[in-house]
Amino acid sequence: MSEIGTGGEAQGTRKIKLLSRWRPILLLLLLIVFGYYVGGMIWIHKINDDLTFLPAERNTVKGGSAAVEVAAGLIDREINQNRWTSNDPFFMPGALLDNMPNYQQGIMSALARFSFELTDQIGRTRGSSQTDEDLQTAAGLLQYSGTVWSWDPTVSLLPTASSEKQYNKARKALISYNQRLADGRAVFEKRGDNLQATLNRIASDIGSSTAVIDKHIAEHAGAYVDFEADDLFYGFKGQAYAYYTVLTALSQDFENLIRERELGNAWNQMLVSFRSIVELDPYVISNAKADGQLFPNHLAVQGFYILRARTQLREISNILLK
DSSP states (O other): OHHHHHHHHHHHHHHHHHHHHHHHHHHHHHHHHHHHHHHHHHHHOOOOOOTTOOOOGGGOOTTSOHHHHHHHHHHHIIIIITTOOTTOOTTSGGGGOOHHHHHHHHHHHHHHHHHHHIIIIITSSSTTSOOOHHHHHHHHHTTSOTTOOSOOTTTOSSOOOOHHHHHHHHHHHHHHHHHHHHTTOSOOOOOHHHHHHHHHHHHHHHHHHHHHHHHHHHHHTTOSOOTTHHHHHHHHHHHHHHHHHHHHHHHHHTHHHHHHTTOHHHHHHHHHHHHHHHHOOOSSOOBOOTTOSSSOBHHHHHHHHHHHHHHHHHHHHHHHHO
16 A cells, blocks of 8 residues: 555656646746737737828829829728738737728728728719729729638638739729729719719718627717727728828819808818818727716717718708708
């Protein structure tokens, strides 16, 4: 019995020594993984809401459309400079981010809507005329999902086109259109009815955003923990930012029309409302009760400014009707 007891004690001692030997290595591995993800998230995370944004020179074309340049520049910035995070796989730090991916997808959704208006309205002479091939290509590619990585086994065992590749193709198509426009081989109709239709579509787009906000507040306001509130907030912030930059550039493209119709003050007030949406930047997104005493409801505040911008877009549209 004593020999068995001695053998068991020896085996237990060996296990303790083995564990004590591997414990520092395991702790080091955990620290490396923790540092990789946390450090990587801090390094990657960026909500670029620079209201004085100007596209890089490689996206500009002398004699082209300022709004098209801005659209190409925003795509370039979010894809090639800031890093696209919405499709990062689990083994990359960006996969744990949520605010930045939602912000980037909000930007791309607005650019997709604007590119559709370019194709359907501004980039063609009349409704019966042919659509521009480059604009049609850009509009289609910007509708591509922002969450597609190079390989998705749920779709195919073969590599697929990533979101970044599709958006970069869209950027190149916009630049190609702008180059042809500068050479007089493409159309950019600066008519009042085209601008009116574009503003109405933007107003409808942000109007649907307020419906989403209203539904979420009605169903979840007052929750102590709301992991969807910040996703919505940053998605709509990105959408508003893209529209602010595009509308600022459109005021250059339609400068003569805006001056002739005396739209300057109304246009500036509309941009101020979009700026107010973008400038909202709380540390923590709260979806408290609308009549709460201690905590704000950031979605409700954001929704107010979105509705204000929508109303001002409609006012400008009504002036263009007269």
